[in-house]
Amino acid sequence: MCMYKRVVHRSVVLTSLFVFMFMFAFVSAQGPSTTPGASLGKPISELDVAAWDISILPDGTGLPPGSGTSEQGAKIFATKCSVCHGENGKGGTAAALVGGEPLTSGIETAKTVANFWPYATTIFDFTRRAMPWPRPRTLTNEEVYALTAFILAQNKIIGASDVMNAQTLPKVRMPNRDGFIPRFPERIP
């Protein structure tokens, strides 16, 4: 920007600034269709964001095409997950993915998919973004669906032959779905 070059006389800078501010004030009054402020953000298309856009919402928004079953998931789990989560998710150096005590057992009860997680979509979201720990985001969408189906089936939340995909996964009713109280309800949009 020329405004930052020393050769420009101060009065020129000030004049330019006033003109700019005046124009800005005028343009702002035109309504929300104009871009306000410094406008240093570079436009980017949702297509170009797609590779980073891995958020899955509880209603299924963001779930990609593909599908998987528990049977497929069991094989993937054995090769990519059981080294930390134990055989069939019974627990190892990382948390158990099967079972869980009732939450009335105490405030320090270990939180599990079966006793705590309110939405099945969170399993897909977290597995895809963060797992396997040493090589996150290397699983295919098909593999993530299959692993999600495996974890849900092992916990008897879905049937052994149920297919998980963008339509079926958000419909899975988690056992502890209604187990939550907003701490400050007035702050929830």
Added chain:
Amino acid sequence: MSHQQPRPALDSLEIAAGNGLLHRRAFLTNGAALAAAITGYTLSDTAAAQQLTDAPWSTRPGTPIPEYATPSSFEKNVVRTLSNPRGEPRTQHARTPHHLLNGTFTPNGLHFVISHSGAPDIDPAQHVLVIHGLVKRPLEFTLDALGRYPMTSRMTFVECGGNSAALFSNEPVQASAQAIHGLVSCAEWTGVRLSTLLEEAGIDPKAKWLIAEGADSLALSRSVPMSKALDDAMVALYQNGERLMPGNGYPMRLLLPGWEGNMNVKWLRRIKLVDQPGMSYYEARTYAPILPNGKAYQFYFLQEVKSFITHPSPGLKMNGPGFYEVSGVAYSATGRIAKVMVTADSGKTWAEAALQEPVLSKAFTRFRLPWKWDGGPAVLQSRAWDEAGNVQPTRAEVIARRGQTKTPVTNPAAFPSQHYNGPTSWAIDRTGEVKHVYV
């Protein structure tokens, strides 16, 4: 003897509460000479002074001044404690040594860190922040671009939702203020108001939440109500004047003053505006504390009003009876600290502490109170009030609502629950040892 001013006797100072707590303005009313003479933990009173001689460091030039300074070698114990120093595949904690610090800023190298997969080594020239979703214009911001926006600075504490969780133990865990409360720190953060960037992208009125996501290997993500995003949220670029520390989110992090640390997403790379919360792993599972009835709190958000005493505290041995300053930090997500009360007799009597100015909203406030320890057993505790009228609850009140463990917690780094904001009690015995107790 004639050249020495007679010292006012400690006994002449105004008593404010039981077991030797003095009025917070005792030194102001009795003169600065007294304060200068008898502050600190290593009070020497009547011992005859030795003749002074030059120490070796005073008789030769010192060492060259380095480009980037580190503390004196004599301060090598003033460090964070690490829960997972080898970076095994689990969460790492680095806890702030509150008992070895004073004031209100946490030095950057001692700011607490919780990282779930280490600190990514981000090249700032390649890092970008994307804002998309329910916006009129999805935008990408380089660090260079963000550096050209109008900046704002504010002092703000950041606290892990699991800080102080050892106090949910049914028996008091024997640990230091660092181990128990080391997951809170306070810094001056400088950056761009998030509202500025969101307004440039153009907020779709259907947007109720945003999902913030980091560039770490877990791509940690949290959902934030738009109301907070447009209130005082910041994309922070500087921490205490210098670029963010790698463990604190270099080159940029989300700062949500007063809100649960984990929501202040580090290594921020993406903000997506959405119409519903994402129910991410850390909000749907981790930071949802279980209640005694088997239900669980969801979206706790606030780090509620809290205080704890740092001086004295376990690890700081009392150096004989006499004068000490009791001090600590107080902070609240809901405004400025209005008042801190201190007891030295297990809560029977209380004295109001002095608050170090400036008292800033959602920042550490250092409280101080002069104390004449008579050498007998004492139990110190602090409680804080904020300007919104919120009171730090007693431990009994917290436990009645939130429960406690059935068996004693032995590892102070464990999280039996989250969001404990009750008081902490330090018991001092006749030998000067300080221990953690419940009263």
